Amino acid sequence: MAKVTNVLLVGVGGQGTILATKVLAGVLQDEGYDVKMSEVHGMSQRGGSVVSFVRYGDRVYSPLVEQGTADLILAFEKLEALRWLPYLKAEGTMVVNDLEILPAPVLLGKASYPYNALEILAGKVRELVTVKAAQLAEEKAGNARTQNIVLLGALAKRMGIAPGTWERVIRASVPP
Amino acid sequence: MKKFLSGDEAIARGAFEYGATFAAAYPGTPSTEIIENILPYKEIYAEWSPNEKVALEVAIGASLAGARSLVAMKHVGVNVAADPLFTAAYTGVNGGLVIVSADEPSLHSSQNEQDNRNFAPFAKIPMLEPSDSQEAKDLVGEAFRISEEYDTPVLLRITTRIAHAKGLVECYERQEVEVKEYKKNAAKYCMVPANARKRRVFVEERTRLLSEFSETFLYNRIEWGDKSIGIITSGISYQYAREVFGAKASYLKLTMTWPLPEKLMREFAEGVEKLYVVEELDPFLENQVKAMGIPVIGKELLPNMFEFTPELLRQKFFGVDPASNPVTEVEIPPRPPVLCAGCPHRPVFYILKKHRVPVMGDIGCYGLGLQPPLEAVDTTVCMGASVGMTHGFQKASAWNGVPRKVVGVIGDSTFFHGGMTGVADMVFNNGSGVIVVLDNRTTAMTGHQPHPGTGITGKGEVTDEIKIEDVVRALGVRDVQIVDSYDLQAVDQAVRHALDFDGPSVVICRRACALLKGLPDLGKAVINQEQCTRCHACLRTGCPALVSHPDKSVTIDTNACNGCFVCGQVCPVGAIEKVGGGERG
Numbered sequence: 197m198a199k200v201t202n203v204l205l206v207g208v209g210g211q212g213t214i215l216a217t218k219v220l221a222g223v224l225q226d227e228g229y230d231v232k233m234s235e236v237h238g239m240s241q242r243g244g245s246v247v248s249f250v251r252y253g254d255r256v257y258s259p260l261v262e263q264g265t266a267d268l269i270l271a272f273e274k275l276e277a278l279r280w281l282p283y284l285k286a287e288g289t290m291v292v293n294d295l296e297i298l299p300a301p302v303l304l305g306k307a308s309y310p311y312n313a314l315e316i317l318a319g320k321v322r323e324l325v326t327v328k329a330a331q332l333a334e335e336k337a338g339n340a341r342t343q344n345i346v347l348l349g350a351l352a353k354r355m356g357i358a359p360g361t362w363e364r365v366i367r368a369s370v371p372p
Numbered sequence: 373m374k375k376f377l378s379g380d381e382a383i384a385r386g387a388f389e390y391g392a393t394f395a396a397a398y399p400g401t402p403s404t405e406i407i408e409n410i411l412p413y414k415e416i417y418a419e420w421s422p423n424e425k426v427a428l429e430v431a432i433g434a435s436l437a438g439a440r441s442l443v444a445m446k447h448v449g450v451n452v453a454a455d456p457l458f459t460a461a462y463t464g465v466n467g468g469l470v471i472v473s474a475d476e477p478s479l480h481s482s483q484n485e486q487d488n489r490n491f492a493p494f495a496k497i498p499m500l501e502p503s504d505s506q507e508a509k510d511l512v513g514e515a516f517r518i519s520e521e522y523d524t525p526v527l528l529r530i531t532t533r534i535a536h537a538k539g540l541v542e543c544y545e546r547q548e549v550e551v552k553e554y555k556k557n558a559a560k561y562c563m564v565p566a567n568a569r570k571r572r573v574f575v576e577e578r579t580r581l582l583s584e585f586s587e588t589f590l591y592n593r594i595e596w597g598d599k600s601i602g603i604i605t606s607g608i609s610y611q612y613a614r615e616v617f618g619a620k621a622s623y624l625k626l627t628m629t630w631p632l633p634e635k636l637m638r639e640f641a642e643g644v645e646k647l648y649v650v651e652e653l654d655p656f657l658e659n660q661v662k663a664m665g666i667p668v669i670g671k672e673l674l675p676n677m678f679e680f681t682p683e684l685l686r687q688k689f690f691g692v693d694p695a696s697n698p699v700t701e702v703e704i705p706p707r708p709p710v711l712c713a714g715c716p717h718r719p720v721f722y723i724l725k726k727h728r729v730p731v732m733g734d735i736g737c738y739g740l741g742l743q744p745p746l747e748a749v750d751t752t753v754c755m756g757a758s759v760g761m762t763h764g765f766q767k768a769s770a771w772n773g774v775p776r777k778v779v780g781v782i783g784d785s786t787f788f789h790g791g792m793t794g795v796a797d798m799v800f801n802n803g804s805g806v807i808v809v810l811d812n813r814t815t816a817m818t819g820h821q822p823h824p825g826t827g828i829t830g831k832g833e834v835t836d837e838i839k840i841e842d843v844v845r846a847l848g849v850r851d852v853q854i855v856d857s858y859d860l861q862a863v864d865q866a867v868r869h870a871l872d873f874d875g876p877s878v879v880i881c882r883r884a885c886a887l888l889k890g891l892p893d894l895g896k897a898v899i900n901q902e903q904c905t906r907c908h909a910c911l912r913t914g915c916p917a918l919v920s921h922p923d924k925s926v927t928i929d930t931n932a933c934n935g936c937f938v939c940g941q942v943c944p945v946g947a948i949e950k951v952g953g954g955e956r957g
Contacts, residue, residue: 221376225374225376231538232504232539233537233538233539234533234536235536236532236536237405237819242712242737243709244708244709244710245706256539257611257615258612258614258682259538259539259608259611260612260681262681262682262683262686262694263694263695263696264694264696264697275704275705275707276707278699278704279707281697281698281699282696282699285695286697298919299705300707300708300744300914300916301705301706302705302920303916303918303920304744304914305920306744307703307705307706308705309705310702312702316702
């Protein structure tokens with residue numbers, strides 16, 4: 197079967213993973229791939245854990261990525277990086293935002309946040325890329341809300357697609 | 373031109389391309405985006421109706437007027453709309469009528485899991501099931517054609533992974549379809565017993581004709597591969613089966629799943645060595661195959677609940693577990709959805725918890741009020757149930773000698789959907805329940821759709837705003853109070869008064885959803901660390917903008933804070949200050 201590439205975008209509801217996914221899918225469509233994407237809207241948007249699956253290649257059937265088969269995971273938050281790690285394949289790459297968002301059980305003292313998330317990931321991921329997206333977004337764009345696009349930039353570097361395509365799609369899908 | 377569309381967006385596009393001029397819905401995950409994406413088309417009249425029953429009724433009326441009409445709802449919405457549905461099956465249509473049911477295996481955002489394919493044989497109407505976005509669009513056209521040719525409403529059944537998964541869709545220009553002339557025809561449209569008995573016979577004959585049609589319907593197709601395994605499947609399950617088996621199996625991909633193409637199914641079964649049905653939820657296809665006397669493996673191998681995944685098929689068919697690399701070093705805390713920072717429901721739940729009364733909940737964001745630390749909601753059943761359940765709980769308690777007060781909480785949109793008749797019941801039958809309307813000026817859960825109380829239509833036109841206080845007073849409620857949800861003391865007093873009142877009582881807690889656009893800037897709450905005693909009283913509001921640190925100190929994330937200042941009102945030492953923003957609007 198022709199090769200299909202699997203990507204996960206994971207984060208917390210409200211972080212802009214959906215827009216980032218839209219940009220990524222637009223780029224892949226521009227490059228002539230068959231693309232499928234799956235995410236669930238509804239309750240998960242209220243600060244819950246969110247995931248978008250993106251699959252591309254010559255012909256894609258299932259819109260879901262299987263565990264242990266993701267080529268790339270783009271994690272918008274460290275705890276979510278840990279949660280979705282089982283989807284990464286052994287030789288896969290993970291790009292993780294150096295950001296902590298405490299979930300309700302941690303805020304209530306019912307659970308503890310794994311502050312050593314990056315160390316754990318470093319021991320398990322062959323290629324781990326850490327990005328301080330909030331800082332970069334503030335410095336370069338003057339707006340912390342552009343973190344999602346900063347993170348896409350880190351992903352773009354690892355996908356071998358011309359920068360011009362990214363620029364074109366971002367201009368078309370993000371309000372200036 | 374190819375567009376990257378979700379199943380919902382593709383259905384909206386299909387309504388446009390295939391000449392629909394009318395659409396209606398009540399929002400509900402995962403169906404909401406269908407009408408949201410139809411509303412911008414100037415060629416199509418579309419509306420948010422107060423509930424699914426009304427949405428279907430207006431669509432039936434539109435069909436009678438000759439318009440190609442589409443109505444969309446989530447699976448439980450079809451329960452609400454079942455009454456008109458079962459008789460529209462008898463009257464048939466004038467302009468094509470398509471009913472979209474968006475089911476939710478795995479209950480991502482629903483109170484139950486149900487397989488609405490069962491509605492097709494139950495109501496005796498044909499059903500189509502797309503397996504990707506392209507088919508979702510194409511089948512809207514097929515559904516309109518079948519509807520008009522066979523004089524029947526058509527059920528277009530999708531699931532979350534069709535509704536919310538995106539794929540590339542070939543899009544075309546709109547085909548204008550002439551609006552059909554309306555001809556008075558009581559024998560067809562007046563379902564009094566004498567007429568309905570005749571239409572009952574027509575319905576049976578129609579199903580027979582549709583069974584023949586199903587045999588040659590192009591979207592029901594055999595894909596021959598290795599013939600040692602044959603898989604009968606439909607919808608998203610077809611994609612998972614193709615993903616897992618590839619060319620190592622043959623497929624009967626069913627798209628018209630009611631009535632079924634029996635000859636085609638027999639031909640397929642004879643052509644393969646071992647026959648399986650791969651379908652999510654109920655053994656709907658499987659039971660039909662078995663009724664034909666064909667041996668088949670289905671639910672003895674695959675589960676009858678929750679979504680399928682390719683991993684699940686690999687595991688069940690081949691015993692192969694996914695090659696994954698889980699984190700075992702630490703426990704990964706769950707991240708459940710929460711009421712947003714500044715959510716106007718939070719202060720109301722905070723007060724209700726203090727009063728220690730049973731609280732009947734309802735459907736909406738405020739279902740999240742069941743979670744710690746608020747834990748204020750006792751029940752969640754269906755749209756509007758809070759009101760009837762409050763009345764029943766209160767009445768049964770009093771009748772059996774344990775008089776007590778009971779509170780029901782219901783959102784503004786849910787009140788118009790299914791709450792009003794419950795209030796009429798409570799007044800009519802001398803009830804004494806307390807109904808707290810959480811009026812956040814929108815349908816928040818599904819993404820801010822307008823409703824009869826907002827003064828604006830789905831198309832963005834200004835309209836008369838129906839005031840909930842006027843409605844409940846007109847229904848005979850004498851004790852009606854209106855308070856600002858953000859004002860803890862006012863909410864507390866109103867609830868206390870209502871609990872003491874002898875008779876039905878309504879408290880309207882009014883404050884716009886904090887995520888609505890264009891709200892006044894309320895400033896931010898900031899904790900004065902020198903005054904803070906680290907007592908964590910503020911954390912008991914459960915606001916996600918409050919951040920507790922390992923050293924027990926608490927800070928407020930100013931990016932997340934929406935300035936409701938509920939935390940400031942619960943702080944016993946006045947350590948939380950308000951910075952910036954105007955007066956509370």
